[in-house]
Amino acid sequence: EPEVTQTPSHQVTQMGQEVILRCVPISNHLYFYWYRQILGQKVEFLVSFYNNEISEKSEIFDDQFSVERPDGSNFTLKIRSTKLEDSAMYFCASSGSLAGASDTGELFFGEGSRLTVL
Amino acid sequence: DQQVKQNSPSLSVQEGRISILNCDYTNSMFDYFLWYKKYPAEGPTFLISISSIKDKNEDGRFTVFLNKSAKHLSLHIVPSQPGDSAVYFCAASEFNAGKSTFGDGTTLTVKP
Numbered sequence: 401e402p403e404v405t406q407t408p409s410h411q412v413t414q415m416g417q418e419v420i421l422r423c424v425p426i427s428n429h430l431y432f433y434w435y436r437q438i439l440g441q442k443v444e445f446l447v448s449f450y451n452n453e454i455s456e457k458s459e460i461f462d463d464q465f466s467v468e469r470p471d472g473s474n475f476t477l478k479i480r481s482t483k484l485e486d487s488a489m490y491f492c493a494s495s496g497s498l499a500g501a502s503d504t505g506e507l508f509f510g511e512g513s514r515l516t517v518l
Numbered sequence: 519d520q521q522v523k524q525n526s527p528s529l530s531v532q533e534g535r536i537s538i539l540n541c542d543y544t545n546s547m548f549d550y551f552l553w554y555k556k557y558p559a560e561g562p563t564f565l566i567s568i569s570s571i572k573d574k575n576e577d578g579r580f581t582v583f584l585n586k587s588a589k590h591l592s593l594h595i596v597p598s599q600p601g602d603s604a605v606y607f608c609a610a611s612e613f614n615a616g617k618s619t620f621g622d623g624t625t626l627t628v629k630p
Binding site: 404431433435441442443444445448450455456458491493505506507508509510511512 | 550552554559560561562563564567607611615616617618619620621622623
């Protein structure tokens with residue numbers, strides 16, 4: 401069964417360092433997303449990506465964050481200068497159609513990358 | 519402004535009984551509603567969905583009910599099984615929006 405894969409599973413970094421989280425979405429999906437979940441809190445939307453550009457982003461997704469699809473398979477999230485409050489589980493997701501499109505808009509999530517900022 | 523709310527952080531039921539998980543929303547533009555299940559150390563997995571033109575959708579042991587006038591949806595699991603023990607997230611999207619908004623989640627424990 402096709403699945404979304406994420407690397408690394410866990411990354412520990414010092415505050416102020418750059419971090420890149422990587423994702424390989426399901427191969428025939430066109431829409432890509434990053435969500436995060438701070439420990440014990442809700443799953444929060446960060447950004448959606450389609451046709452090589454950002455479709456929508458949340459208030460959380462400020463200038464410290466960027467996304468890229470450098471080739472035909474990878475989808476990355478970069479945090480330029482990490483802060484303590486960036487510590488969270490980051491989930492990549494993909495879908496065959498845009499979220500909100502009836503019947504096919506469900507998201508397929510990866511297992512997450514846990515980021516710990518010290 | 520929390521647009522999707524799951525007011526019960528936890529629910530415990532006996533195996534074989536019905537589990538009812540509730541979700542309320544405030545955004546009348548939401549058009550599509552989904553339930554996801556999440557086990558520890560895994561990503562959320564899609565469970566069942568319903569569009570705003572329907573009031574019920576059933577898939578095996580899982581049924582989702584939508585009450586648009588009350589801005590309320592619920593997930594019924596019958597019969598509940600120990601393997602259903604997980605965190606359940608309600609999510610909602612506007613039509614062809616670029617994102618889904620998630621609730622806080624409800625931890626379901628099904629006791630043998």
